[in-house]
Amino acid sequence: MMEQFNRLSGKSQQRIEALQSRADNLFCHQWLRKAMFDELRKQVVHKGGYPHFSEQMQEHREMMLISEYFMSYRSTLPGILDEYQNPYEDEDPIMALVEERKQLIDDYAKLPLSHDWDRIKEAFPDSWRAFARRLDFRNEHTLADLRQLLQIVDRISLITDILNKREGGHGITLRCVDYQKHMQVYADKKMTRDELKQLLAKAVDACREYFWANTSMAVVQAICKEDYNFGDNASEFERFMQEVLLELETPLNYGCPANTIASARQSGEYLKHPISEWAGYCAFDSRPMILLRNLRTQLDIISTENTPKA
Numbered sequence: 001m002m003e004q005f006n007r008l009s010g011k012s013q014q015r016i017e018a019l020q021s022r023a024d025n026l027f028c029h030q031w032l033r034k035a036m037f038d039e040l041r042k043q044v045v046h047k048g049g050y051p052h053f054s055e056q057m058q059e060h061r062e063m064m065l066i067s068e069y070f071m072s073y074r075s076t077l078p079g080i081l082d083e084y085q086n087p088y089e090d091e092d093p094i095m096a097l098v099e100e101r102k103q104l105i106d107d108y109a110k111l112p113l114s115h116d117w118d119r120i121k122e123a124f125p126d127s128w129r130a131f132a133r134r135l136d137f138r139n140e141h142t143l144a145d146l147r148q149l150l151q152i153v154d155r156i157s158l159i160t161d162i163l164n165k166r167e168g169g170h171g172i173t174l175r176c177v178d179y180q181k182h183m184q185v186y187a188d189k190k191m192t193r194d195e196l197k198q199l200l201a202k203a204v205d206a207c208r209e210y211f212w213a214n215t216s217m218a219v220v221q222a223i224c225k226e227d228y229n230f231g232d233n234a235s236e237f238e239r240f241m242q243e244v245l246l247e248l249e250t251p252l253n254y255g256c257p258a259n260t261i262a263s264a265r266q267s268g269e270y271l272k273h274p275i276s277e278w279a280g281y282c283a284f285d286s287r288p289m290i291l292l293r294n295l296r297t298q299l300d301i302i303s304t305e306n307t308p309k310a
Helices: 002-021 030-046 049-059 061-072 077-085 093-109 114-118 127-133 140-163 167-171 177-190 193-206 214-228 234-246 260-267 275-281 287-306
Strands: none
Touching (some): 002 093, 061 127, 077 093, 077 167, 114 140, 193 234, 193 287, 214 234, 214 275, 214 287
């Protein structure tokens, strides 16, 4: 009995560590907010206006989730602002947010609905719909659990936005050099270079049809930088990517020789911006977005398969 308890506790801790190490990606909710808002606008504007929406709210679980999500959205921001504007004398506001997010993720992982929420990912755009359809909104205990979950998720996602300067930082401007250094150390501790190499090799192999030139390796570099805190040294990444490509059983048609990233940045304006802003720069060339979506999907699938379940 004790052995089983220890095994379950170990799996729970591994799950928390996995959530912590990829928090910047897993709790980035820009895509989710947009997807829900687009659905809300479609229901109100194109399908009979507010009376139709009101009817949908009574029986449509997806609409119920949208309503609950947006009622909680930014509800925790005043508390975050108070902490930022009134730090203790010896407190670094950035690292205080980092430490708070760690504790919030620990609390989140203990909630009944958090395992299902883990499965809501940008790589699977309709995953939020599946989450909604599984909920019994008429059960007061389920509704209470959902509202508790969304409160914590709101605070985690807002802190994540602020630390990564997304959505205007919600009115908070931070110099995040210390945070980026912290995440690099944390990532190095949680995923070794060899583990990342093996993960990428599998994902690249599954997405080989979406690569269109050597310069497409810059998309991989951006994912490694933003999702896995690899760092921004182009030469180091090129050497690393050459090792990744050697792991493939069948050679890829494109490589990553020296100056690949510099060349890509010269020809691709989107690469000078965060991934969250790429769509606005790729209107006339969808290839980067297609590779980005498919590669992230494969990375999520492989990571999920390798993450122990509690």
